[in-house]
Amino acid sequence: MTRKVSLKDIAAAVGVSTALVSYVLNNKKEGRINKVVAEKIRSTALAMNYRTNQIAKSLKTNRTHTIGLILADISNPFSAALARVIEDEADKHHYTVIFGSSDENPEKYRKILDALVNRQADGLILSPPEHAEPQITDLQQQQIPFVLIDRYFPGMETNYIVLDNYKAAFEVTQHLIDCGHKRIGMINYASSLFHLTERTRGYLAALTKNKIPFIPDYLQQVNVTDLKADTEKAVHNLLQHSAPAAAILFGSNVIAMHAVKYINQQQYIIPDNVALACFDETDAFDLFYAPLTCIKQPIREMGQLAVKMLLENIEHNNTPLKQITLDGELMVRASTRMSDV
Amino acid sequence: MTRKVSLKDIAAAVGVSTALVSYVLNNKKEGRINKVVAEKIRSTALAMNYRTNQIAKSLKTNRTHTIGLILADISNPFSAALARVIEDEADKHHYTVIFGSSDENPEKYRKILDALVNRQADGLILSPPEHAEPQITDLQQQQIPFVLIDRYFPGMETNYIVLDNYKAAFEVTQHLIDCGHKRIGMINYASSLFHLTERTRGYLAALTKNKIPFIPDYLQQVNVTDLKADTEKAVHNLLQHSAPAAAILFGSNVIAMHAVKYINQQQYIIPDNVALACFDETDAFDLFYAPLTCIKQPIREMGQLAVKMLLENIEHNNTPLKQITLDGELMVRASTRMSDV
DNA sequence: CTGAAAGCGCTTACAG
DNA sequence: CTGAAAGCGCTTACAG
Numbered sequence: 155m156t157r158k159v160s161l162k163d164i165a166a167a168v169g170v171s172t173a174l175v176s177y178v179l180n181n182k183k184e185g186r187i188n189k190v191v192a193e194k195i196r197s198t199a200l201a202m203n204y205r206t207n208q209i210a211k212s213l214k215t216n217r218t219h220t221i222g223l224i225l226a227d228i229s230n231p232f233s234a235a236l237a238r239v240i241e242d243e244a245d246k247h248h249y250t251v252i253f254g255s256s257d258e259n260p261e262k263y264r265k266i267l268d269a270l271v272n273r274q275a276d277g278l279i280l281s282p283p284e285h286a287e288p289q290i291t292d293l294q295q296q297q298i299p300f301v302l303i304d305r306y307f308p309g310m311e312t313n314y315i316v317l318d319n320y321k322a323a324f325e326v327t328q329h330l331i332d333c334g335h336k337r338i339g340m341i342n343y344a345s346s347l348f349h350l351t352e353r354t355r356g357y358l359a360a361l362t363k364n365k366i367p368f369i370p371d372y373l374q375q376v377n378v379t380d381l382k383a384d385t386e387k388a389v390h391n392l393l394q395h396s397a398p399a400a401a402i403l404f405g406s407n408v409i410a411m412h413a414v415k416y417i418n419q420q421q422y423i424i425p426d427n428v429a430l431a432c433f434d435e436t437d438a439f440d441l442f443y444a445p446l447t448c449i450k451q452p453i454r455e456m457g458q459l460a461v462k463m464l465l466e467n468i469e470h471n472n473t474p475l476k477q478i479t480l481d482g483e484l485m486v487r488a489s490t491r492m493s494d495v
Numbered sequence: 496m497t498r499k500v501s502l503k504d505i506a507a508a509v510g511v512s513t514a515l516v517s518y519v520l521n522n523k524k525e526g527r528i529n530k531v532v533a534e535k536i537r538s539t540a541l542a543m544n545y546r547t548n549q550i551a552k553s554l555k556t557n558r559t560h561t562i563g564l565i566l567a568d569i570s571n572p573f574s575a576a577l578a579r580v581i582e583d584e585a586d587k588h589h590y591t592v593i594f595g596s597s598d599e600n601p602e603k604y605r606k607i608l609d610a611l612v613n614r615q616a617d618g619l620i621l622s623p624p625e626h627a628e629p630q631i632t633d634l635q636q637q638q639i640p641f642v643l644i645d646r647y648f649p650g651m652e653t654n655y656i657v658l659d660n661y662k663a664a665f666e667v668t669q670h671l672i673d674c675g676h677k678r679i680g681m682i683n684y685a686s687s688l689f690h691l692t693e694r695t696r697g698y699l700a701a702l703t704k705n706k707i708p709f710i711p712d713y714l715q716q717v718n719v720t721d722l723k724a725d726t727e728k729a730v731h732n733l734l735q736h737s738a739p740a741a742a743i744l745f746g747s748n749v750i751a752m753h754a755v756k757y758i759n760q761q762q763y764i765i766p767d768n769v770a771l772a773c774f775d776e777t778d779a780f781d782l783f784y785a786p787l788t789c790i791k792q793p794i795r796e797m798g799q800l801a802v803k804m805l806l807e808n809i810e811h812n813n814t815p816l817k818q819i820t821l822d823g824e825l826m827v828r829a830s831t832r833m834s835d836v
Numbered sequence: 837c838t839g840a841a842a843g844c845g846c847t848t849a850c851a852g
Numbered sequence: 853c854t855g856a857a858a859g860c861g862c863t864t865a866c867a868g
Contacts (some may be wrong), residue, residue, distance in 0.1 A: 158845095160844095160845055160846080161846065161847095162846095170854075171854065172845085172846080172847090172855090173847080173848075173854075173855060173857095174854060174855075176846070176847060176848085177848090177854090182847090186854095187854080188853060188854085203637075205612060206845090207554075207613070207845055207846070208613045208615060208846095209553045209559065209844090209845080210554050210845035210846040210860090211845080211846055211847075212846090213550050213551050213844090213845080213846070213860050213861065214845080214846050214848085215847070215860085216860075218614075228578050228579050228582065229579035230575075231575070234570045234574075235570045237569055241569065241594070241595065241596060245595070245607075250595070250611070250614060251593065252591055252592065252593050253582070253592060253594065254592075255583075266586075269591050270591070272546055272547060273559075273561070273591060274548065296499070296544075411782075414782060415782065437779055438777075438778055438781070438782060439782065440752075441752075441755060441756065441759065441780065441782065441783040501860095502862065502863095503862095511838075512838070512839045512840075513863090514839060514840080514841095514863080514864075515837090515838060517863060517864085518838090518864090521863085523863090527838095528837065528838080532837085532838090548861055548862070549862095550861080551844090551860070551861035551862040551863090552861080552862055553844090553862090554844050554862070555844050555861080555864085556844085556862085556863070
């Protein structure tokens with residue numbers, strides 16, 4: 155490998171000190187430098203195809219201009235969309251993104267986090283899995299700026315930006331009730347993550363509010379590790395119940411996708427046999443004969459605010475914590491449209 | 496910010512040199528170090544919650560263990576899936592991924608590339624946009640290891656791993672012909688990118704092979720910048736033609752998505768009114784009444800091979816160029832299923 | 837078995 | 853207006 159050209163090479167070529175080259179190339183001490191010399195430095199840098207070694211610069215300045223991003227799974231449309239927004243926003247501020255997917259696995263999450271911290275990311279945007287509290291505490295102790303996105307731990311004092319999942323779940327359940335349904339099932343993840351339990355809580359609250367007795371069988375839990383099979387079983391349990399569910403709310407678009415495929419296979423007609431609704435928008439449903447009513451998350455806003463909050467924390471030491479809860483948008487579509495009875 | 500603990504701190508605490516600490520923590524000079532001392536170093540490092548500063552290490556070793564990845568758009572399912580595979584494979588080898596989306600914009604691509612190179616990525620996996628040849632030449636001159644993925648420039652001697660787009664397009668067109676169609680349209684990007692022109696070439700070759708005269712109106716071009724409108728116009732041109740197309744091949748899943756939505760809106764029945772096929776698989780079609788026949792790309796294999804090739808190039812200086820062309824898989828589905836006439 | 841020392845490529849207070 | 857020098861936190865050949 156031909157050695158890369160360094161400040162020293164330029165300095166030697168021009169006949170000045172590396173300090174001067176550094177000043178010029180970084181536009182420090184504007185005007186206080188001889189224009190002719192400055193110009194000569196600039197042109198030689200260009201001619202020699204100089205590229206600053208960010209690693210060296212980072213070591214000295216203690217800034218990498220890098221944001222670490224951990225999401226559940228970058229190939230999931232929700233994560234991918236979020237990643238894209240974050241990338242764009244980071245780029246605007248001349249930050250680059252390093253990322254990793256946790257697969258909701260605490261151990262994997264811990265390892266990725268370690269890698270990002272060791273690489274001296276200036277700050278982190280995290281969508282933590284269950285049991286990630288110790289790592290959060292760690293970051294706090296090390297005083298590494300971070301903001302949680304999509305989820306947070308209610309007991310912990312951190313920056314976060316999340317959906318009002320309780321409210322969203324309440325609204326969509328209320329919508330199902332308004333459609334005339336009483337036997338409303340929910341399929342959600344078996345998880346202690348707050349954003350998910352909030353969804354269940356919202357569902358239950360809407361039932362209570364409307365004086366609809368809750369039937370435990372109607373709340374079905376599924377595991378991420380075995381999602382397809384679990385979901386199919388859950389759908390089966392709901393629809394083959396002695397008092398079959400007339401409507402189902404899914405805790406995420408991924409659950410919904412598995413469920414709808416199965417429901418379709420079983421030849422149920424939506425919404426006539428069963429009305430459906432879910433969290434998160436996906437274009438996967440756009441072409442379906444009964445596009446799913448869903449809670450649309452403000453992904454763009456979430457991502458942009460997350461980056462903004464993070465950069466504030468990176469740039470100012472004592473930024474107060476910010477905890478933002480955004481409203482989802484109920485998108486009513488054909489899967490809950492009342493037939494004209 | 497409480498200063499981070501460094502090798503020096505550990506050395507001071509234990510009462511040895513930083514050199515020794517470094518050796519122990521990196522498992523260098525195994526066995527040639529006093530076990531008691533080594534153990535003491537390890538335990539103090541743990542107690543002090545030491546984390547190596549990768550930036551400093553990188554500056555010295557000239558290795559960042561980072562892979563730079565540039566794709567068209569991380570939020571596109573094809574890119575996202577590829578990114579995920581690459582992340583997993585990189586992780587296996589203890590590499591971290593920095594990424595950026597080019598949006599098929601050469602200028603944006605150049606800027607991202609610059610950022611990744613300046614950050615001293617050990618190597619790059621690139622899906623270059625049009626007119627990226629100068630940047631390729633640049634990388635070659637700087638002897639930065641890289642492999643192209645999904646696309647390449649036939650005139651340039653680089654590592655690459657791509658689909659056999661000509662063959663795939665030929666096959667899927669032949670399939671449409673075998674279904675009894677003669678009036679076959681194609682909607683492809685107006686682009687000089689080789690992988691796209693190959694798709695057109697394969698389409699044309701299949702027509703010729705089957706002695707079907709090519710009607711210029713049947714080949715419609717669309718621009719990424721105005722994709723939705725262009726695609727709708729293209730579909731309109733094909734289906735409102737004096738001799739309307741009976742089948743359409745789409746150059747990508749994104750084009751297909753726009754087209755199918757529009758075709759659906761216009762109440763055409765698939766495949767009876769028009770048969771459809773496209774490149775790339777998407778689960779967006781899984782729930783559609785006529786899932787699209789498509790060419791499935793071996794994404795997993797592509798990503799894994801790309802990382803493998805790249806790491807070989809990073810680790811060994813004179814690795815010979817490798818140029819891999821993989822076959823796609825024709826997935827025949829309802830959008831081209833012959834009705835039982 | 838261990839340490840002193842140089843150096844990776846930058847930045848920046850300080851001196852002149 | 854410019855430069856000598858220290859130092860960021862590591863690694864590693866060399867010496868003992």
